[in-house]
Amino acid sequence: MTRLRNLDVRILWLLLTLVILVPMARPLGLPLSIGEPAQQSFDFVNALPPSSLVVLCYDIAPSSEAENWPQALAMTKHLMSLGHRIVIMTLVPEGVMYADRVATTIAPGFGLTYGEDIIVLPYRAGQESAATAFGENLRDLYATDHYGTPVDNLPLMADIAGIADVDLIAAFSAGDTGLWFIRQVGAKFATPIIVGTVGPGTPLYMVFFSSGQLVGLLNGLAGAAEYELLAKVPGKALAAMDAQSVGHGFFIILMILSNVVYFASRRAGRNA
Numbered sequence: 001m002t003r004l005r006n007l008d009v010r011i012l013w014l015l016l017t018l019v020i021l022v023p024m025a026r027p028l029g030l031p032l033s034i035g036e037p038a039q040q041s042f043d044f045v046n047a048l049p050p051s052s053l054v055v056l057c058y059d060i061a062p063s064s065e066a067e068n069w070p071q072a073l074a075m076t077k078h079l080m081s082l083g084h085r086i087v088i089m090t091l092v093p094e095g096v097m098y099a100d101r102v103a104t105t106i107a108p109g110f111g112l113t114y115g116e117d118i119i120v121l122p123y124r125a126g127q128e129s130a131a132t133a134f135g136e137n138l139r140d141l142y143a144t145d146h147y148g149t150p151v152d153n154l155p156l157m158a159d160i161a162g163i164a165d166v167d168l169i170a171a172f173s174a175g176d177t178g179l180w181f182i183r184q185v186g187a188k189f190a191t192p193i194i195v196g197t198v199g200p201g202t203p204l205y206m207v208f209f210s211s212g213q214l215v216g217l218l219n220g221l222a223g224a225a226e227y228e229l230l231a232k233v234p235g236k237a238l239a240a241m242d243a244q245s246v247g248h249g250f251f252i253i254l255m256i257l258s259n260v261v262y263f264a265s266r267r268a269g270r271n272a
Helices: 007-025 038-045 065-081 095-110 126-140 155-159 177-189 201-212 220-229 236-271
Strands: 055-058 085-089 118-120 168-173 191-195 216-219
Touching: 007 118, 007 216, 038 065, 038 191, 038 201, 038 216, 038 220, 055 065, 055 095, 055 177, 065 085, 065 168, 065 220, 065 236, 085 095, 085 155, 095 118, 118 155, 126 177, 168 177, 177 191, 177 201, 191 201, 191 220, 201 216, 201 220, 216 220, 220 236
Parallel strands: 055 085, 055 168, 085 118, 168 191, 191 216
Antiparallel strands: none
16 A cells, blocks of 8 residues: 555556557547437438538638547548538638548548549638628639639539539538528528537537527537447547546546545554
């Protein structure tokens, strides 16, 4: 007991680091409860008709990457595995680098052909006004794709006359992007919308999910992990949740052990 009571705290920090890093490198697949928002998001995507047209708005920046990127990646992979057609857009400058990563490194692995199965549209400024323009006349909003190719030369764009041809919009953002699409697209054209938001934004969007204005909602890293589990596309979110669970378990063990050592030391002191 004396050795445990005098244990160097640096050893505990080292053990905690190892406890967290191991699940991050090799996910353990610990049980995870699925919330209704993530379940409904998955169910809606899973029930889309074959070859549906889905618009993904990657309003992701490095500051929100830890939560928004796993959400977007999980849903994107799910859509690709189901054979749906994907249009990626963004209303923030940083979003195009994530869209480019998907189009160039992930889409080929699912057998998708750029221009036919997936396209990346360039960044458009204007925030809510850009979302409004997208809903009212998306063909006029873009003359070329992100790579400079005229949209009229992309076979996928030939199937898009307007917002009525879009079967689902999924917006991933730490800010108000989801609100813009709810107000300017969902409310006006009844386009189904799913929002992926960071943890602090969840209470705001839960109001719209509860009212039926959102067909799905992914809340922070937990929502991303739930979707990864449902779609069977394990990634960083599930690994992070495993690390969090194991880390919490490690702290609980330390709390129990420290109390055992404390009371054992007191008893030993009285008997001395």
